[in-house]
Amino acid sequence: MxxxxxxxxxxxxxxxxxxxxxxxxxxxxxxxxxxxxxxxxxxxxxxxxxxxxxxxxxxxxxxxxxxxxxxxxxxxxxxxxxxxxxxxxxxxxxxxxxxxxxxxxxxxxxxxxxxxxxxxxxxxxxxxxxxxxxxxxxxxxxxxxxxxxxxVKKGLSPKNAPTYQKGNDKGMEKTNGKTMHHFKCLLCGYIYETEDEELPSDFTCPVCGAPADQFEKID
Ligand SMILES: Cc1cc2nc3c(=O)[nH]c(=O)nc-3n(C[C@H](O)[C@H](O)[C@H](O)COP(=O)(O)O)c2cc1C
The missing domain is CATH 2.30.110.10 (Electron Transport, Fmn-binding Protein; Chain A)
Structure with a gap:
């Protein structure tokens, strides 16, 4: 499959x-x-x-x-x-x-x-x-x-969508040899990739609008 x-x-x-x-x-x-x-x-x-x-x-x-x-x-x-x-x-x-x-x-x-x-x-x-x-x-x-x-929106399929596939909500790989950090939105699962160690305090999720404190650092 x-x-x-x-x-x-x-x-x-x-x-x-x-x-x-x-x-x-x-x-x-x-x-x-x-x-x-x-x-x-x-x-x-x-x-x-x-x-x-x-x-x-x-x-x-x-x-x-x-x-x-x-x-x-x-x-x-x-x-x-x-x-x-x-x-x-x-x-x-x-x-x-x-x-x-x-x-x-x-x-x-x-x-x-x-x-x-x-x-x-x-x-x-x-x-x-x-x-x-x-x-x-x-x-x-x-x-x-x-x-x-x-x-474009970088949205993920949540568990109840018919298109959900186990494992599709994992973090992304490193890009261009740079160490990238990943932050996951706890509300919608969107993963933001950045070279920065922290998210700016006024950051909001581009998919669901959640504020920065609703993001968890994955790596
Ligand atoms: C992009 C996307 C597609 C979705 N597709 C479906 C779907 O086709 N059928 C479904 O039952 N849930 C789907 N869901 C999940 C529901 O919208 C979600 O579980 C919702 O929180 C259920 O709310 P309720 O308990 O108020 O009905 C989808 C969610 C998203 C973000």
Missing amino acids: NPEAYYNLSYGIYLITAIDNDGKKVGCIANCAIQVTSNPSQLLISLNHDNYTCVAVRETKKLAVMVLGENVGADIIGTFGYKSSRNTDKFASIPYKNIKGLPVINDAICYFIINVKNEFETNTHTLFVGEVEECDLIKKDIPMTYSYYHK
Whole structure:
């Protein structure tokens, strides 16, 4: 098995939101959202059983999908991709509108409101297939691909993403013969490489916006 084969599959970066049975607004980042039929238009989303968003969608059978752009705020991926709605109000400081009863953030390219029609189980993820009730454009940007997220944003696949591979969150090798130091963001796993021994105090994570004191020196 050559894990590099997986790096050639193409994905986007999406935000999935839902409301749980108690009316709490929840949501998580997902790289797997695809249109599977056109008449009626149906989308498929893959959510890990451990994610609270998966629990809420199972309860209410409704979700919203938002396409995120290359210029999306780092706080969106940090909040929705690396924290759980179980113990966080993810919408506390994120501007959004209620559309068909679901939270749709302003910082997205477009949205789809989905009524779940079928659920398929795997050992770790539930695949939700649902019909599009409504969709519209929100703002102009280039849709972010997963490859852009990795190469430009230097983001990593967290444990609950379907694309996670064990060991892909290790530090990087030395470059150009210089001794480089590596600092890992404790929130999102981003690894910053520098010749400096310390991070500047005003440094913030380019992926999730975490401050310098949330970084751990790896080597
Ligand atoms: C780039 C990226 C892609 C992700 N893709 C998925 C995905 O497709 N499915 C999934 O269940 N989780 C995915 N995750 C992980 C969830 O967003 C993450 O576990 C989140 O904290 C779950 O929040 P919740 O407990 O509020 O649902 C991804 C995270 C990132 C940063």
